[in-house]
Amino acid sequence: MIVLGIDTSCDDTSIALLEDGKKVLRSLISSQVDLHRPFGGIVPEIASRKHVELIDYIYEKILIDTHIKASDIDGVGVTNGPGLIGSILVGLSFAKGLALSLRKPLIPVNHIHAHAMSIFLENEVQFPFIALVVSGGHTIILLVKEIFEYKILGTTRDDAAGEAFDKIAKFLNIGYPGGSIIEEYSKKGIKDYVFFPRPMINEENYDFSFSGLKTSLINYIKNNIVTNDNLKDILSSFQEAAFDVLTFKTIKASKDYNIKTIVVGGGVASNLRLREMFLEKGKKEGIRVFFSSPQFCTDNGAMIALVAFFGLKRGIPSSLDVKGFSRMPLGELVI
Amino acid sequence: MERIEFISKSPYDTWDIGEQIGKQAKRGDLFIIYGELGSGKTQLVKGIARGIGVADWQYVVSPSFTIINIYEGNHSLCHVDLYRLEPHEVIDINVEEFLNESVVVVEWAERGKWWNGAIKIFIDSTGEMERKITMEVEDVSRAEIWRHISKKYREN
Numbered sequence: 235m236i237v238l239g240i241d242t243s244c245d246d247t248s249i250a251l252l253e254d255g256k257k258v259l260r261s262l263i264s265s266q267v268d269l270h271r272p273f274g275g276i277v278p279e280i281a282s283r284k285h286v287e288l289i290d291y292i293y294e295k296i297l298i299d300t301h302i303k304a305s306d307i308d309g310v311g312v313t314n315g316p317g318l319i320g321s322i323l324v325g326l327s328f329a330k331g332l333a334l335s336l337r338k339p340l341i342p343v344n345h346i347h348a349h350a351m352s353i354f355l356e357n358e359v360q361f362p363f364i365a366l367v368v369s370g371g372h373t374i375i376l377l378v379k380e381i382f383e384y385k386i387l388g389t390t391r392d393d394a395a396g397e398a399f400d401k402i403a404k405f406l407n408i409g410y411p412g413g414s415i416i417e418e419y420s421k422k423g424i425k426d427y428v429f430f431p432r433p434m435i436n437e438e439n440y441d442f443s444f445s446g447l448k449t450s451l452i453n454y455i456k457n458n459i460v461t462n463d464n465l466k467d468i469l470s471s472f473q474e475a476a477f478d479v480l481t482f483k484t485i486k487a488s489k490d491y492n493i494k495t496i497v498v499g500g501g502v503a504s505n506l507r508l509r510e511m512f513l514e515k516g517k518k519e520g521i522r523v524f525f526s527s528p529q530f531c532t533d534n535g536a537m538i539a540l541v542a543f544f545g546l547k548r549g550i551p552s553s554l555d556v557k558g559f560s561r562m563p564l565g566e567l568v569i
Numbered sequence: 570m571e572r573i574e575f576i577s578k579s580p581y582d583t584w585d586i587g588e589q590i591g592k593q594a595k596r597g598d599l600f601i602i603y604g605e606l607g608s609g610k611t612q613l614v615k616g617i618a619r620g621i622g623v624a625d626w627q628y629v630v631s632p633s634f635t636i637i638n639i640y641e642g643n644h645s646l647c648h649v650d651l652y653r654l655e656p657h658e659v660i661d662i663n664v665e666e667f668l669n670e671s672v673v674v675v676e677w678a679e680r681g682k683w684w685n686g687a688i689k690i691f692i693d694s695t696g697e698m699e700r701k702i703t704m705e706v707e708d709v710s711r712a713e714i715w716r717h718i719s720k721k722y723r724e725n
Contacts, residue, residue, distance in 0.1 A: 244634065318635050371634035392611055393631045401633070401652075405606050445631065446580070449607035453697045560635055 235308045237546065238296075238332075239539025240289075242325030243317025243345045244371060247288040249296055250535030251307075255543040258355060259300045261529070261536045264288050282320035289328050307338060309552075311542020314342040315559035317371070322558040330554050339552030341542035345533075346562055347384060349499040350376050351544075352530045352537035359524055362493050366484045368508075369500035369533075370396035370411075373480070374562065375440045375487050378497075381544050386562065387487050388440025395476055396502045398444040402451055402472065406465070416469050417505050423470025428454055430475035432482070440487050447475055473507060481511045488521050496523045504528040571712030575702040575722040576695075582722065583609045583692075586702055587616020589718045590690075593711065594621055594672045596644045599664065601678035604692030609700055610676045613692065614648055617674055621646050632676070637662065645671035651680035 235255070241248040250261035264284075297304060312329035315322055326342075333340035349372075350365035364387075365376045373390040393401070396413050403412030408419075430450050433443040451472050460468065480502075488496050498512060503525050516523040530537060577583040594600070594617065602610050611631045618629045622642030632638040632650040640646045647667040651659055659681040667673050675681065678689070689705040702722075706712040 316635075319637070389628065390630060391628050394634060397631060397633055401606055445607075445611060449609075452607040457697075561638060 236306055237309045237539040237543045238307050239535040240312040240325045240329050241533055241535050241538050242285045242321045243313045246533055247285050247292055248533055248535040249292050250539050251300055252539035258536045260296050261534050262292050282324050285321050285324040309339045309546045311341045311343050311538045313345045313538055314556050316562040319560040326558050341545040342556040343538045343541045348537040348541045350378055351541050352499050352526045353497045353524050355530050363495035363497050364488045364493050365497045367500045368395050368502040373442050390442040392443050392445035395444050398448045416473055419466040420470035420473045423466035425470050425474040427467035428471040432479050435479050435482055440483055477508050477511050481515050494521050498525050501532045503531040571706045573704040573716045573719050575719045577700040579698050580612050583612045584616040587613040588620040591617035591620020593714050597668050598672045599687045600674045601683050601687045602676050602690045603678050608692040608694050614674050618646050647671040647673045649675045651677040
């Protein structure tokens with residue numbers, strides 16, 4: 235069974251073809267494709283227009299690269315939220331048109347759910363598990379009971395973790411994307427050079443706040459002398475504070491619900507220090523922690539195709555009436 | 570144009586001040602917020618949202634990623650963040666079209682151009698925790714209401 239997956243939830247247009255829920259035939263992301271056109275990779279913009287320009291091109295390229303005919307596609311999966319609504323509607327409309335013309339089912343996929351499930355592209359994990367989806371746009375802990383049964387346990391109250399990293403990097407003028415740059419600095423830095431607060435770490439919930447941590451770092455920079463020498467130490471201490479909270483709260487959820495498996499996805503999950511901390515802390519608690527490989531941590535079409543594949547197997551009814559949404563509905567979700 | 574000043578001693582104060590501003594907000598109001606990174610813009614909008622009647626369980630979060638978030642209270646609240654945008658892209662958002670239906674609040678307002686009727690809010694960091702929040706309001710009678718409220722949040 236061949237499933238096409240489309241994600242346009244933010245700046246990137248991502249499309250992938252997946253065979254039998256396991257084999258990624260091809261996964262393309264607009265920022266990584268040499269388009270021979272003057273589209274800047276990293277300059278964010280009102281992405282919908284960019285998606286309109288790119289989506290057809292990337293779809294055609296995938297078919298050419300894989301020698302798959304459109305008629306070989308058994309179903310179309312597409313992100314219908316959460317994300318930037320204008321961008322989502324581009325992907326959703328394209329997918330509806332495609333499904334209609336191919337006379338194949340259309341399966342709407344929740345972007346956060348797909349991140350939590352992306353581990354199954356490369357690994358088998360036992361249900362139930364706790365998932366942390368952490369990126370530039372999201373910081374969410376989910377309890378995943380079954381493929382299509384999950385519950386949001388907590389989310390950020392202000393900034394996403396990756397957003398705080400990006401904003402700090404921009405504030406310090408050290409480049410974009412902030413996450414990988416701060417990770418690089420931190421590798422050589424002293425982790426406890428400054429003690430930054432661990433916001434909400436002791437609260438009896440699974441929510442996060444990264445805005446205050448961001449402000450603490452800005453205050454520190456304003457009140458202290460920053461040199462080329464201590465910048466790595468300051469950033470390393472900042473990263474450590476953010477990851478302390480991420481790991482602590484996710485592991486707390488795992489302990490509270492007595493679930494011994496954690497899955498970490500989303501762009502920030504590529505960070506090696508975060509992985510190391512999760513593995514260390516998990517080991518102490520007897521919890522196994524799984525990470526997707528970096529290509530599937532970032533937004534991608536393969537994870538969308540994967541969830542759509544599960545949906546097709548389960549016989550989830552296809553409908554062209556699916557609507558897009560921008561914010562993640564909180565609470566229990568069963569499909 | 571009337572200028573009204575509030576002094577916030579903490580993020581909680583900023584939230585309160587926002588709530589007081591939000592309670593007097595009307596459909597068609599455009600609030601444009603200026604302030605550097607970490608000054609508390611989103612915190613102020615959380616307060617405005619509560620003042621408009623957006624329930625607390627609807628977390629008002631930074632819209633830097635999604636650019637526009639919409640919440641439902643007594644009025645709709647359209648929360649816009651221009652942080653990731655270039656000035657020429659701001660036109661594409663067409664903030665005006667939301668004004669018929671909602672109260673619109675814009676963070677990183679310096680990235681766009683606005684008409685005179687917009688209510689400007691400047692947040693200045695005057696200490697680690699302390700912020701001076703200044704409103705600039707064209708409508709004198711409405712300014713009076715906020716000025717009255719602001720007395721509670723003045724130094725002395």
